[in-house]
Amino acid sequence: MADTDRTRTEAAPVWDAEMARSYDTPGEGMFAPEKVDPAVARLTELAEGGAALEFAVGTGRIAVPLAEGGVPVTGIELSVAMVERLRTKADEDTVPVVIGDMATTRVAGDFSLVYLVYNTVSNLLTQAEQVECFRNAARHLGPGGRFVVELGVPSLRRLPPGQDGLVFAHRDGYVGLDTFDLKHQHLVSHHISFTKGREPRVIRVKQRYIWPAELDLMAHIAGFELESRHADWQGSEFTGDSGSHVSVYRLPDAD
Known part of the structure; x- marks a missing residue:
């Protein structure tokens, strides 16, 4: 393959x-x-x-x-x-x-x-x-x-020195976090949802930024x-x- x-x-x-x-x-x-x-x-x-x-x-x-x-x-x-x-x-x-x-x-x-x-x-x-x-x-x-x-x-200009991730959104019940792989020009968007009484739900979407x-x-x-x-x-x-x-x-x- x-x-x-x-x-x-x-x-x-x-x-x-x-x-x-x-x-x-x-x-x-x-x-x-x-x-x-x-x-x-x-x-x-x-x-x-x-x-x-x-x-x-x-x-x-x-x-x-x-x-x-x-x-x-x-x-x-x-x-x-x-x-x-x-x-x-x-x-x-x-x-x-x-x-x-x-x-x-x-x-x-x-x-x-x-x-x-x-x-x-x-x-x-x-x-x-x-x-x-x-x-x-x-x-x-x-x-x-x-x-x-x-x-x-x-959004690489927003990355603090020495860090490979940043929060791109947050509100009640939700946090969005991007992590970057600069070598391969990839990022993973982590979508984290919080519901009362339940474990957090995480969806990860991998992308190649351009x-x-x-x-x-x-x-x-x-x-x-x-x-x-x-x-x-x-x-x-x-x-x-x-x-x-x-x-x-x-x-x-x-x-």
Whole structure:
């Protein structure tokens, strides 16, 4: 078995039925309208009347409202449990989904837009897989087609000297902690939930973090050009202090 296959096997069990239930929080958290609506509006604009393909469609947080707004959406998703959750919101005719890996799986159809939201590209744990993800996006697009990536900026500047972890969120009943492996450019997000009278529940998600410049090089290898980069879906300016970015890559127009 190749190293990349082992990586996918290791990552897949995280997204089981229990994770799908805890991930899917309609109307709250990352599913809140103030999080979802700007992304859907921007993606609708970028699709320019064409069809969209979402890599790692998950439970349909973005795909379902995008389809309801008139953009034909197809998804690729590795986790059957996540798709089962999506099916409680939209049927196969509304949001078709192909089970598979976003770095290699091909989907029939003509698409003007491929998108990948909320740090999902980091779930691919090697640089080679991440490059293949860009190449796979390019294979699904014609001239002028766009690939949109929403991704956090690695927060290494916040690490105190001599430490390899930091708290990224805390509230009643929850603590989020990232630990970093600088040698391999990996981080593990530890999501710790506390319920009265029960043992803490811990979910760990391993990722490979990517700097914006490295992401641009991956895009270049796949034939894309950077069209725009903003700090959020509303179009705020991206600066050296931005904690995340929405990057739009575009294939050259036909001659």
